[in-house]
Amino acid sequence: MATACSPLPDRPLRTYFGRPPGQTRRQAEATKRKHQVSSDAPPTKRRNEEISSLSAKKTSDKETPRTFKGSAHKLFPPKKYLDSTGNGRQEKPCIKTSSLFKNNPEIPELHRAVVKQAREQVFSPEAFQELNLHPHLISTINTVLKMSSMTSVQKQSIPVLLEGRDALVRSQTGSGKTLAYCIPVVQSLQALTSKIQRSDGPYALILVPTRELALQSFDTVQKLLRPFTWIVPGVLMGGEKRKSEKARLRKGINILISTPGRLVDHIKSTKNIHFSRIRWLVVDEADRILDLGFEKDITVILNAVNAECQKRQNVLLSATLTEGVTRLADISLHNPVSISVLDKIWDQPNPKEDISTQLDSFAIPESLDQHVVLVPSKLRLVCLAAFILQKCKFEKDQKMIVFFSSCELVEFHYNLFLHTLSCRSGAPTSEQLPSASWPLKFLRLHGNMEQEERTSVFHEFSRSRTGILLCTDVAARGLDLPQVTWIVQYSAPSSPAEYIHRIGRTARIGCHGSSLLILAPSEAEYVNSLASHKINVSEIKMEDILAVLRKDDCFKRRQRGAQKSHASGPQEIRERATVLQTIFEDFVHSSEGMVSWAKKALQSFIRAYATYPRELKPIFHVRSLHLGHVAKSFGLRDAPRNLNVSIVKKKASLKRPDPRRKSQKKHRLVLAEVLHSEYSSGLEAGGTKGGKQGKQRGFQVAPRKPGPGRE
Numbered sequence: 204m205a206t207a208c209s210p211l212p213d214r215p216l217r218t219y220f221g222r223p224p225g226q227t228r229r230q231a232e233a234t235k236r237k238h239q240v241s242s243d244a245p246p247t248k249r250r251n252e253e254i255s256s257l258s259a260k261k262t263s264d265k266e267t268p269r270t271f272k273g274s275a276h277k278l279f280p281p282k283k284y285l286d287s288t289g290n291g292r293q294e295k296p297c298i299k300t301s302s303l304f305k306n307n308p309e310i311p312e313l314h315r316a317v318v319k320q321a322r323e324q325v326f327s328p329e330a331f332q333e334l335n336l337h338p339h340l341i342s343t344i345n346t347v348l349k350m351s352s353m354t355s356v357q358k359q360s361i362p363v364l365l366e367g368r369d370a371l372v373r374s375q376t377g378s379g380k381t382l383a384y385c386i387p388v389v390q391s392l393q394a395l396t397s398k399i400q401r402s403d404g405p406y407a408l409i410l411v412p413t414r415e416l417a418l419q420s421f422d423t424v425q426k427l428l429r430p431f432t433w434i435v436p437g438v439l440m441g442g443e444k445r446k447s448e449k450a451r452l453r454k455g456i457n458i459l460i461s462t463p464g465r466l467v468d469h470i471k472s473t474k475n476i477h478f479s480r481i482r483w484l485v486v487d488e489a490d491r492i493l494d495l496g497f498e499k500d501i502t503v504i505l506n507a508v509n510a511e512c513q514k515r516q517n518v519l520l521s522a523t524l525t526e527g528v529t530r531l532a533d534i535s536l537h538n539p540v541s542i543s544v545l546d547k548i549w550d551q552p553n554p555k556e557d558i559s560t561q562l563d564s565f566a567i568p569e570s571l572d573q574h575v576v577l578v579p580s581k582l583r584l585v586c587l588a589a590f591i592l593q594k595c596k597f598e599k600d601q602k603m604i605v606f607f608s609s610c611e612l613v614e615f616h617y618n619l620f621l622h623t624l625s626c627r628s629g630a631p632t633s634e635q636l637p638s639a640s641w642p643l644k645f646l647r648l649h650g651n652m653e654q655e656e657r658t659s660v661f662h663e664f665s666r667s668r669t670g671i672l673l674c675t676d677v678a679a680r681g682l683d684l685p686q687v688t689w690i691v692q693y694s695a696p697s698s699p700a701e702y703i704h705r706i707g708r709t710a711r712i713g714c715h716g717s718s719l720l721i722l723a724p725s726e727a728e729y730v731n732s733l734a735s736h737k738i739n740v741s742e743i744k745m746e747d748i749l750a751v752l753r754k755d756d757c758f759k760r761r762q763r764g765a766q767k768s769h770a771s772g773p774q775e776i777r778e779r780a781t782v783l784q785t786i787f788e789d790f791v792h793s794s795e796g797m798v799s800w801a802k803k804a805l806q807s808f809i810r811a812y813a814t815y816p817r818e819l820k821p822i823f824h825v826r827s828l829h830l831g832h833v834a835k836s837f838g839l840r841d842a843p844r845n846l847n848v849s850i851v852k853k854k855a856s857l858k859r860p861d862p863r864r865k866s867q868k869k870h871r872l873v874l875a876e877v878l879h880s881e882y883s884s885g886l887e888a889g890g891t892k893g894g895k896q897g898k899q900r901g902f903q904v905a906p907r908k909p910g911p912g913r914e
């Protein structure tokens with residue numbers, strides 16, 4: 204899913220959230236309370252059902268009363284509560300939450316066709332020795348990188364690239380594409396007869412979509428270059444001081460790794476960047492880089508390189524290279540070899556399938572177990588928290604990445620979980636913590652963080668054996684974070700390609716991993732949409748996730764007089780889920796600032812929800828969101844008034860009747876704006892936005908100078 208980082212302006216949309224003209228604030232409050240039930244209830248078609256195994260009928264007499272019913276709040280007896288530092292213990296009254304388990308839409312049965320997934324063989328039997336590489340390069344691969352056999356994609360790509368051909372390389376996530384291009388680049392540059400001088404400037408240009416990926420690729424290149432000290436690698440990425448980068452460029456960088464935005468900044472403002480010696484242009488995650496948001500930058504880069512460069516090899520790589528990428532392939536590749544590692548059975552086109560299905564089917568690592576859970580909006584937050592507890596608190600050595608659709612969502616959930624779930628910082632005390640439990644360590648990564656912090660989080664999570672990284676799609680592409688065991692998609696991705704890349708952060712290079720996609724009941728159809736791209740997910744029941752709360756007496760319900768509840772089975776789970784929700788709501792309502800933060804996060808969620816592409820709108824449409832229920836998943840006791848979703852809804856409704864092209868353009872504009880903040884170079888003032896450039900759309904690349912020796 205796309206990312207969104209800025210809040211919406213304050214204008215009310217839903218009438219029952221706003222105050223009718225002439226009504227005082229007090230009157231409005233009273234009216235709202237009176238109509239509380241109706242505002243909290245879902246549309247008729249989704250009303251009156253309960254999640255089946257946690258039946259309301261059996262337990263309705265014990266149901267926690269709703270908040271704000273009548274004028275006085277009903278209070279639990281004061282309970283023990285730690286402040287946000289985990290030190291000072293306060294006695295805090297606790298407002299009863301409204302029911303999590305009433306008025307939820309029915310969870311539909313998932314009838315998904317089991318599809319045969321495309322598969323790839325990760326490793327080839329061949330060793331690196333069998334390639335005609337410099338012996339020092341082979342020994343570096345063996346001793347520094349500690350690798351002996353080639354992966355399939357390396358086996359297919361390295362010889363082709365060493366022959367001097369352009370290539371389009373597609374192989375599954377975590378299959379070793381980085382070395383598939385780095386090894387030929389290093390091999391060819393060290394072999395140049397006129398020895399490379401640092402001051403010569405770039406011989407190879409490697410473009411990657413994010414700063415963390417730039418650092419990671421730089422690290423790999425640096426290792427391979429150990430025996431070839433005269434070749435200098437360097438990285439340019441947003442967020443660093445431009446001045447120090449300029450100084451490094453002046454001294455000379457021979458293998459230049461950069462994000463597109465930052466490179467454009469330097470092309471426009473630095474006199475010391477020349478491309479006359481470029482022999483390699485590598486575009487990693489090519490489908491992303493050639494996608495929305497980057498096309499202007501790519502145009503500037505290609506024009507700058509083409510203007511100076513006489514002869515070069517071009518390589519485009521991704522796990523999800525599709526037809527669309529050939530748009531750039533057409534203008535930047537010369538007679539390319541198409542490399543795909545799909546198992547032979549998959550290489551044969553299936554005459555029964557149309558060509559677009561075949562092209563849009565991507566291989567997924569065989570050792571990756573994919574799951575989906577359907578969760579009503581009100582229960583999303585507790586379900587996510589329960590899943591984190593289940594995996595990371597009660598199972599050993601688990602490392603998890605949770606994807607959200609916007610920077611605000613990441614920040615909000617990070618702070619919420621840090622202060623409520625993390626043992627170090629203020630979770631309610633438990634008399635009976637199970638002995639087999641581990642502390643929760645939360646980290647977050649998104650495009651609105653300072654670069655220094657981004658880099659330190661990236662390294663900390665890379666090195667750590669456990670932990671939970673909450674992030675946006677900034678971490679979806681290319682990152683090789685070792686030993687990640689679970690990928691959770693709290694916001695569904697906007698395309699099958701993004702789904703593949705997100706889950707591809709686990710089960711790398713033959714390791715085992717799992718993923719969980721959290722969907723609302725109204726979004727269940729998304730499972731079939733994935734199936735149409737040969738993506739198979741198996742269902743986990745929400746109750747099985749919530750059941751973990753029984754392991755932790757933090758969440759045991761206290762009745763009046765501080766007596767513990769003796770409920771068992773489904774009722775116990777419901778009670779504990781409600782206690783957990785109450786902990787979240789108490790935290791969110793602990794100050795006005797927190798409430799407003801939660802509202803902003805909610806707005807951001809809705810805004811991002813509106814950016815799903817046209818083809819997914821029937822599944823993810825803002826109109827199908829029940830704001831009262833969604834608000835609960837932000838710890839808000841009530842759907843906020845003055846929540847402005849008007850712009851979003853207007854945009855959404857504007858798009859529908861539009862002809863395809865117009866609608867796509869609109870979507871692209873929204874997305875491009877949104878994506879820009881995520882992947883921005885951090886130097887917007889440098890002029891990659893707006894102005895004449897801003898008006899240019901599509902690739903308008905000057906033709907390459909025909910070079911000597913070019914066919």
Ligand SMILES: Nc1ncnc2c1ncn2[C@@H]1O[C@H](COP(=O)(O)OP(=O)(O)OP(=O)(O)O)[C@@H](O)[C@H]1O
Binds near residue numbers: 350374376
């Ligand atoms: N021949 C090899 N033997 C063992 N490990 C390897 C080999 N080649 C690469 N690896 C390791 O495999 C992991 C994944 O490699 P890499 O990041 O290049 O995958 P990728 O195909 O680029 O993935 P993505 O599509 O997610 O970007 C890395 O940790 C890398 O060090």
